[in-house]
Amino acid sequence: MNEDDILYVLALQHVANVGDVGAKKLIAHCGSAQAVFNEKKHVLAKIDGIGKVRLNDLGLAIHLKAAEEELRFIKNNHIECLYFEADNYPEKLKHCIDGPILLFQSGNVQLESQRIISIVGTRKITTSGIAFCEKLVEELSPFNPVIVSGFAYGTDITAHKAAIKNKLQTVGCLAHGLNQIYPKAHKKYVHEVDNHGGFLTDFWSTAVFDRNNFLKRNRIIAGLSSATIVIESAARGGSLVTADIANSYNRDVFAVPGRPTDSLSIGCNNLIKQQKAQLLSTPFDVAYMLNWELETEQKSIQKQLFVELDTQEQIIFNFLKTSDKQLLDTIAINCNLPIFKTASLLLNMELKGVVRPLPGKVFELI
Structure with missing residues (x-):
């Protein structure tokens, strides 16, 4: 233009x-x-x-x-304008009826032909919520996804920082113009986000800062992505609005379940109960439902002779060699390993071309 x-x-x-x-x-x-x-x-x-x-x-x-x-x-200010009919406009957002006619971009955002997921949740994220978010991004990093969030307190900034730590591209969707940053405490992260992606907004520099801006901003978070992941949420909150918008766009929604007595699990549990989100327990759930395949050459010939496995991976290999296809839980029990550790080991083995995931958290040797 x-x-x-x-x-x-x-x-x-x-x-x-x-x-x-x-x-x-x-x-x-x-x-x-x-x-x-x-x-x-x-x-x-x-x-x-x-x-x-x-x-x-x-x-x-x-x-x-x-x-x-x-x-x-x-x-x-060297801001790039993305017009809704132009080639540089985010492809997935083009299919959203209420997507902005014009987006403003800073940094070095590259969304073409990329796997894009949004991670949202409460601003009062718990220690376990932080740990899950960080582990999720880390274990999805081999798929090289773009991590989108809202640059707010809690879940948002945790997701952005985890993306940067794992050398992934990350995009902050702002509820104000590019002439300011909210919250101010996050100004220290702006340079890193710009270097690993950047910021998007449809608000002008003259826009009056208002709480309703966050709800409007959420349609961009949901619209950019193939899937929206809710880490933690109370019974009401902006992340639930984002999940509803993602559903209206026919995008996948995932929610991390929690104990019924935990106030910050109520929103996620309700999404799952109301069938508005799929239960998310391991990164494999995201990769499988979105049909992601690792960009590695899968070699099946004499793999045990050419692939170096550590001790625990070898235990899993030996078990699957004698028992064909098995559930994640069954593998963990028979190999005497925690489920979370087994999931991590299986991902490493998938990267090495030794195993492949099947529907229903089932794995087999290649």
């Missing part, structure tokens, strides 16, 4: 009551944002779902003036 194109898209964004859905209808009818401003109002009002009310102040000069000021900010 050239500067004139961006200018008129910004101006259309600035018109009250039009919104992203309405703006897309107007652009589809007229061919471009500039053509919308050149078209007569009575013609636009006849478009299905538009009407006169939405167009009351379309012709006001204030929209182009505001757009010129925002475009100046964009240029001065």
